[in-house]
Each structure stands twice: as structure tokens, then as C-alpha cells.
Amino acid sequence: MYMASETRYDDMLYKRCGKSGVMLPFLSLGLWHNFGEESSYSNAREMVLGAFDRGITYVDIANNYGPPPGSAEECFGKIVKKDLASYRDELFIATKAGYRHWPGPYGEWGSKKNLIASCDNSLRRLGLDYVDLFYHHRPDRNTPVEETIEALEQIVRSGKALYVGISNYDSVLTENILTAMEAKGIHCLVHQVNYNMFERRPEGKLFPVLEEHGVGAAAYMCLAQGILTDRYFDGVKEGSRAAGKSVFLSKDQVTQEKVSTAKKLNQIAAERGQSLAQMALAWCYRCTPVSTLIIGASRLSQIDDNLKAMGNLDFSEEELARIDEILVPYAREAY
Numbered sequence: 514m515y516m517a518s519e520t521r522y523d524d525m526l527y528k529r530c531g532k533s534g535v536m537l538p539f540l541s542l543g544l545w546h547n548f549g550e551e552s553s554y555s556n557a558r559e560m561v562l563g564a565f566d567r568g569i570t571y572v573d574i575a576n577n578y579g580p581p582p583g584s585a586e587e588c589f590g591k592i593v594k595k596d597l598a599s600y601r602d603e604l605f606i607a608t609k610a611g612y613r614h615w616p617g618p619y620g621e622w623g624s625k626k627n628l629i630a631s632c633d634n635s636l637r638r639l640g641l642d643y644v645d646l647f648y649h650h651r652p653d654r655n656t657p658v659e660e661t662i663e664a665l666e667q668i669v670r671s672g673k674a675l676y677v678g679i680s681n682y683d684s685v686l687t688e689n690i691l692t693a694m695e696a697k698g699i700h701c702l703v704h705q706v707n708y709n710m711f712e713r714r715p716e717g718k719l720f721p722v723l724e725e726h727g728v729g730a731a732a733y734m735c736l737a738q739g740i741l742t743d744r745y746f747d748g749v750k751e752g753s754r755a756a757g758k759s760v761f762l763s764k765d766q767v768t769q770e771k772v773s774t775a776k777k778l779n780q781i782a783a784e785r786g787q788s789l790a791q792m793a794l795a796w797c798y799r800c801t802p803v804s805t806l807i808i809g810a811s812r813l814s815q816i817d818d819n820l821k822a823m824g825n826l827d828f829s830e831e832e833l834a835r836i837d838e839i840l841v842p843y844a845r846e847a848y
Contacts (some may be wrong), residue, residue, distance in 0.1 A: 533676075540820060541571035544559065544578055556812065614634075644673070651682075665677040679705075682704065732807065
């Protein structure tokens, strides 16, 4: 029988999420990859329990995670039932809806029909009465924002989720939905956003909007699907994500320019006594209003390596200036 480590909270860093009572861990575990039917259950279980033993309380899932869609929720639900049921109140469990999950016109986007049904299905797969956080996974320009908000409100009022959040909204759409939610007395807890050294656009407009409204940010893809590590310094090797079937990172996306940039950044990381991955995580965490960094992992040792980033989270002005200079080619219009 699993017994959680008695020292699980001793070393973890927690940060308040926006203007709320919720404290989120430095790292959160994302079940985007390596938790579906095609993955090893024993390895998934080892990562989930190992992460919890290290103080990682936030587990991030979505209705379409797998593959196939829904299987990551089923996997985690099995782990909760077998090992974590008695620790439910110590866990912060999030799921999402908005990307395609089932056939037909109601299986995706932001309609009330989709969001309510998806939430119910997620709870069934997870074996839970409620989730702590329910996200709208992506904006839907064809559905009135009032309908999406009505669905999120109903999910909270019915007790199926304690908090609601949004993901992948730009600054204009974020301002619109946050203002409309506040008018109905609903607080958006967190915005989940793609943010890393190669993707800095949220800094310009989106993050200031979140700060103004008291909304935290959960950053994902902080390692740019592994490009901000030493994994591709010697090319795309067999067994790497870029060499596999991932629809999010192909071999062609691991460009020589990005690898060259990663090597330059790695020199600064080495001077800081960190790996490139650890520095990349620390760099993301430095930015207000980032409250937590959502990482993926294929084994527990990767989680341990990433947690070492907490050993050096401070940057000198000189270090930040050198990093900014290296990243000039990746400057893009803020959103």
C-alpha cells in the first residue's frame, strides 16, 4: 500500500496564484504525454506518486490527453483510486475541455453543450465528485463568450469544480472574458499559457492583463518540447520526442538555429551551476504573474532534475541582459 512521504512538503516552493487563496507548487505535473493507453501504467504511477512525494500537488490533465483521448484521465483516476484516495484533499486536480474529443458538432470548442458534457465525462473517467480546476482549453470565436461563461458558472455552482480557468487566449480575448466573468461575480483563477525563451509574446500584453485582473499564470512548454535542453545538441536521436510520432514536435522543428541558440544559453546555465533545462525553468518562473510551471516527463528522474532548478532562481541584471541578447532573433509581436 502506498504511503506518502512524510517530508513531501519540506523542500517544495509554493506561490500564491493571482489574487486567491490557492498556493501552487513550483512545478506541476502535466499528463499530456506518457499517461495514455500506449504508455506504461507502472511508469505513469511511479511518476505521479513520486511527484506527490516531492510536494507536487497540482496535476494537470485534459479530456483529450492520451492517446487515445480520455485515457490519461482514466490512468490518473486509477492511480487516485488505488493510491491517492486518502490524500484527495492535498491534491489540486485540473482538467480541460475545448479541443476535439468526440465526433460530431458538439465534441469541441466552447458551447455549453460541449463543456458541461465534457466535465461530466471527465469526472466519470477520473472517478471524482469534483475537480479543483476546470479550464476552457482554447478560445472559440464562433460561440458567444456569454455562453462559455454560463457553462463555466454552472460547473462551479453545481460543485463539479472549485475554480475555473482559461487557456491559450490572447490578451484581447482574455480581457473580454475576464471582464464579462467579473460582471457575473466569477473569478478566473488561472490562465494556462505557452511560455518559454523562444515564446515570449505573453510578456508584452497578456501578463499585464492577468496582473490587472488578479489572475495567475500556469506556464507550459517551458522547455520548448525539449529544445531548451541538451537533448538535441548532437542531432535528433532515436527515442526522442522529435524522432517519434508527436504531432507537437517534428524533426524539422528542431532547427540548427534553435539548437545553436540553446547551446549559447547553455553556457550561461553552466556558469550558474545549472543545466539548460533548470535555467530555462527558473527564467520562466521569474516572471510575474507566473504561479507554476507545468512540465511533462517520461520518467521520475526527469522530474527530480527539473526540481533542482529551485536551487538557483535568481538572475543578475547582467545574466538577463545576456539572455535577452541571445534571444533577439525570436522576438515576436506581443499578444
